[in-house]
Amino acid sequence: MSSLAVIPASSKRVKSLRIRTGRSGSGRFEHNDDTIPIDLSRDPNEILKEILINVSAKQRVSTERKLGHLNNLVKLFCSVPDDDVITIPMEVIMTCLKPTLVSEVKEVRAAGVRAYRYLINDEPSKRIFMDLKLDYLITKCLDISHFNEVERIQAIRLVRKIAHIKQRTNETIIPLSLASCIVSVSLGGAEERDRVYRTCLAVLCELALLQPWLVVRCNGILALINAVLECHMYQRINECLCMSLMHIINHPCIREWHPTILDVGPTLAPYTELNYRFHADVEDTKLKDELEMRFAASKMAIVSLLRTWDGLFHIVKSRDMIGSLVNAIRIPYNNIRRGIFAVLCDLFYFNEPTWTEDFETALKAAAPGSFRDNWRHSEGFVVAETKSLLPVHSSSRPDLVNSHLAILLSSFVQSGLLQALSSVAVSSDAQSAISSTILLGSLLHLNSRLLPHKDVSTNQWLLPDLLKNTGTNLEENLRINLAVKRLGEVHAMLTSPPNTYSLYLNQLQYNVKQTKSRRNRSLNIIRDHSEELTLLALKNTKVLTTKEKEDWDWGSLCSLLLSPPSIIFLQNLGVDETVRRFFRRLIYFYLPSSKLFSAIDLAQDGGHDHNRIYVVTACHMVQFLSNSDQEGQRLLRNLVEDILAFLPKTNTETGGYSRSNGSLGVTCARDYYLILGSLSGHRHGDNILQQCKVYKYYLDLASETTHESLIKLMISGLRYNQNNNARAVLSKVLKTCNEASRLYATGFLRVLLRTNCPGFHHWGSELLTTQLFDRSNEVTAEAIDILHEACYDKQYLRAVVRLRPTLLHLGDRGSLLVCRFISDPKGFEYLSQNHYLTRELGRWRSQYNEKYVLYVEELLKLSLTSFERPNKEDGFVRRSGNRKYRQSVFLPAHLYGELCKHEKGAKLLEREGACKDLTETNKLAGEDGQMLKLKSCLWALAHIGSTVWGLALLRSSGALPIISKLASETDKPSIKGTCVYCLSAVAQTIPGVEELRCLGWE
Known part of the structure; x- marks a missing residue:
């Protein structure tokens, strides 16, 4: 490296490198043909000699021919099986190509750089390239006009090629000039809107891994920090920059060499500096948007750094960084407080409360069961919601994420986070006080779960500073009491099971409780009221007095069907005209042919579902009618048959998206699958489904390779607490549907596992082991993951061991699953056979x-x-801004x-x-x-x-x-x-x- 001249690093582009007198900066050079025939059967040295003569000639050779010869040079070196065939010294070849790098035509320069990239394949050729000082010419190609992208991209590709060629000592040596130019573009590219800016950042991150000390020498740390604060749109890019930065900072040699410059404190500056400006020349009218971008970038960086051990230990070691972030909460600036609260919510996986003066609205937004994008019917639906909300089945293993969170939480607590939040919780600013109170309650709850109770600072954890000193006046005392009351509400929310968003998951859980009580839930309480009181209860629902659903008392309807007022109400549908008329009107509302219920628009995803009460009432109604007299069952069969005649119309694309037909995508018609499925949970309802040939329709639907959305609704709506046709339908989907449907059905087995479906350890274990032989790797991986979770419970572990599944075809994944069998004594004996x-x-x-x-x-x-x-293997995941x-x-x-x-x-x-x-x-x-x-x-x-x-x-x-x-x-x-x-x-x-x-x- 001593032969390389030192180029000082600069915070701006190296302007001197742009001096290109007489160079063409126009568009692509127009030519008719740049292809020159080449006979690869000739002596390679003769071909190469001809190419070099034409390429190095100053006159008589047109641009088109030069491009053709440069392309032939690449073809020649790609076709030569052994480098020893070429007898012309590499130094001569590279010297002859040097004129192409100073050509006035950008296409020739780009082709010349490309040719060098194919020539440099090992350490000797790389050394010759550096000895000829060609790196300075490549630097000029990279630092040229922004419009010459082809040339600059070729230069960047050459830099990457050089970077990945190792020396005999297994170390990478990159010319300082090239590294300095990459850093220069990385420093000034964002402000100049350079289109290769992000490409240079990617190369800089590679250099940080290959040769970190060189990046430090070229002022690369400043470039990385600036790039972190410039990147506010994509978490993955910001995270890559942060990880490269931490790799440099934690490198042993660099840490001992330059300890003073290794500081990531500037990434916190938007929150900790009141008058922060990333660009000094930002107009006042754009200052707000500029600050929002820096807040977003800083938030991404803080979260990325603190979620790695490298970043966490580095920042914790310097308590000033966490302390400055915590103390900034006390500054009475709402934009700073709101930004820091968002950072804390991301760090500790809390839902961010709405910034409002209404405590109930903010608390609802912060609830653990708040809607997520992947819960949509078009995404993961019930399977995704179950993985998010329901706890893992009998987990006895430590959650490694909790171990990381415990260290992180302890660091913030020792830096005074709880005290800072409590001071804001009793402040006069209502919005800040509400968000601070919810965040404080969430942290106290997390603290009680993760941190030891015998810590020396325990006395400061429980409601810090709230009750330490009483208020000096009535207003302060009222704010303190209000904060304590709100903390109690936050605690109640966090300790209670989360409310499910999907009615499908809610009904599955409800059905399990129903089965455990061994009674039909709609008949749990049959009161012994007189006939007069029964008729009064019917009239209170207003079903008999008006046909408008908006005027009906849906709460009374649910209560009536859930707990019948008398046994007469259940058994007199065929005798009492009033009761029969009541159910006819109610059933008419749900008939698809009436286009009433089926035409109601679905609630917006994540919003309040006003239609939920209609579906719940329908489920209670069909269960009630299935246990009633013959007239009630006749009315129920009419409803089921009408639904069954309607559903095939939605299978076609036109019918499925037509509001007039009752679209499954935009109306409540899709909930017919849930209404029918609620009948499968008990014997009488299951018989009606079988008589009306609903199961036949379901089995036929499962045989088709399309209609993934219908398959989701079908298997999610059925009940599996009995050994009936519902299990046969699920088994059919697992075996015969397309990959997407099989994957969802396999994931649905996790739903049944976590909802404690009766008998699932027997028949569910068989289905899961069958899925291990699915032709799709994704389905197999999902089945393995669910089996791992199921085997936390000894009951499931023994059931799987009894099946003795063959796992050798699963490779390493199968070996981990076999390990679970060894923990059971019978599995140990079985696997001890044959050594x-x-x-x-x-x-x-x-x-x-x-x-x-x-x-x-x-x-x-x-x-x-x-x-x-x-x-898929070797697949690519597109970058995304989703949380x-x-x-x-x-x-x-x-x-x-x-x-x-x-x-x-x-x-x-x-x-x-x-x-x-x-x-x-x-x-x-x-x-x-x-x-x-x-x-x-x-x-x-x-x-x-x-x-x-x-x-x-x-x-x-x-x-x-x-x-x-x-x-x-x-x-x-x-x-x-x-x-x-x-x-x-x-x-x-x-x-x-x-x-x-x-x-x-x-």
Whole structure:
């Protein structure tokens, strides 16, 4: 590198590089043909000699011919099987091509740069390129007019090619001139609206990984920080910049070399500096929009940094950064407070309250069950809502996201966050006080779940500063009392189960409760009222007095059908004309042929559903009629037959989107599937569905490869608490539908799992194991994930073990699932046959321990970052501005941990000497800096220590003190974070907690 001249870094573009006297800056050069025939069967050296003569000639060679020869040069080098065939020295070739880089025609310059890219393939050719000082000419090509994009893109591609060619020492050497130019464009490109600005940022991020010290030398840290604050639209781009920045800052050599310049504090500046301006020359009329953009960019950066161990430990180490953000809350500027509250809500996965003076409105927006975009019928529907709202079935494993959140929350609490929020909660500004109170209540609730109760600062956590000093006057006392009352409402909201948004999920949960009580819910309470009181109850609904649904008392209707006033009301439909007329009018409203209910527009997604009461009443009505006398069942059959005649009309595209026909996309007609499905939950209703051939229609629909939206409605509306045709319909969808429908149906099995569907551990386990052999990888992956969740419950684990599914075809994913079987004594005995366990232990020792590390880190990356796994191998995920919600990462199964769940497995592990080997490897890997090997040992030891039987093995090997010391003393954030996760796993048992307490971990 000593041969490279030093180019000073600048905060603006290097203006001197733009001097291009006489160069053409016009559009693409027009020519008729730039193709020159080439005979590749000739001697390559003769062809190359001819090309170089024509390319280097100053006169007599037209631009078209030069372009043709440059293209032929690329073809020649691509066709030559061995570089030794070319006898002309590479130095001569590159020297002859040099005139193309100073040509007045931009197409020739671009073709010349392209030719150099194909010539440079190894370290010697790269060294020749640098010795000839060609990097300065490439720099001029890159820093030319913004309109010459073809030339500049070729230059950037050449820079990337050079960057990825390693030296013999396995280090990357990039010319300082090229790196400085990339930094220069990155610094000034956004302001100048340079179209290759983001491309240069991407290259700068690559350079930060390949050669971080060079980026520091070229003032690349300033370029990255400025780019972070410029990027306010896409979280993924902002996150990439932040991760590159943290890679540089946490590099051991750089951290020791330049500790003073390694500061990410400027990313917080929009919130912590009152008079902040990113661009000094912004007009006052545009200042508000400018500030909003900086707030958005800063928010993305703060969240990205604090969701990685590198960023979290770096920022926590400098408490001034978190402290300055917390103290900014006390500044009485609503835009700053609102921005910081949004940051905190994103960090801790809270729904952001509406900025309003109405507490109820703000609280409703902050509720955990608030609508999400992926709950739409066209998206994940009931499956997505279940994954968001309903808890994991009997999870006994630590959530790694909670471990990260605990460290983050503790840092903010120690910086005075709760005190700052409480001071705002009793302020006179109503909007700030409401948002602050809701956020304070949410943090106190999270604190009670994640942080230890014996912390030294516990006394300051419960309602800090609210009751510490009483108000000095009546107004302050009233505000304090109001804040305490609101905190109570927030606590009640967070401790109660979240309300489901979808009526389909609500009815599934309702049906499970119905089955557990072993009674029909619509007949739970049959009161013994007189005939007069019964008729009065009918009249109070106003169904008999008016035909307008708006005038009906729907609350009384629901109550009447849910709890009949007398047994006469249930059994006298064929005798009492008043009762019969009541039900005829009610049923007429729901008949598709009447075009009343089926023509009502659906509520807007996320808005208040005014139609919910109509659907709930219909479900109660059909259940009531199915248990009534013959006349009631006749009326019900008429309704079911009319619905069944209507539904096929919606299968066609024209019928499905015509409001006059009752569109499933925009009207309540789609809820007919839910109304019919409510009958399948009990015997009488199921018989009526079978008599009316509803199940036949459903099975025919499941045989078709289209109508995905109808399949969703159909299987989500049915009830599966009985061994009836509903299960047959679901099984048919799982086997015969197209991939999208099979994937949704497989995901729906998770809904049945989390809603505790009766008997699901028997028939559901069979369906899930069948899906392991689906031809779609996505369906198989979903089935594996659900089986992992189901096996948290021993009842499901035993059911799956009894089935003995073949998992060898699933590869690594199947190996993790097999581990779950080993934790069951019968599964252990079954897998011990034919020395399977011995072979599996060998595979884990040789490769799976390290693969496990990569698997866990991918799960964490999916949860804590904006990374999304492509649907298909080598696929591409488009960038998106959609908010990413919390995804729990429950610690995946590990062979060693599953073995230690019973005595036989622990003894097998002891005989193999696994624990002692891991402890010794852990020491050696820590000394040699083998990150992956070290992490694999840490995870394996943590899983062993997460059980009572395995903890004894850790004691005998002395592994826990080593992990504890590593967590406290290592300077590698990634290793420190892994140690935090591992200690969390050990703390899952009471003996494990006691062991950690002895080591100083409270």
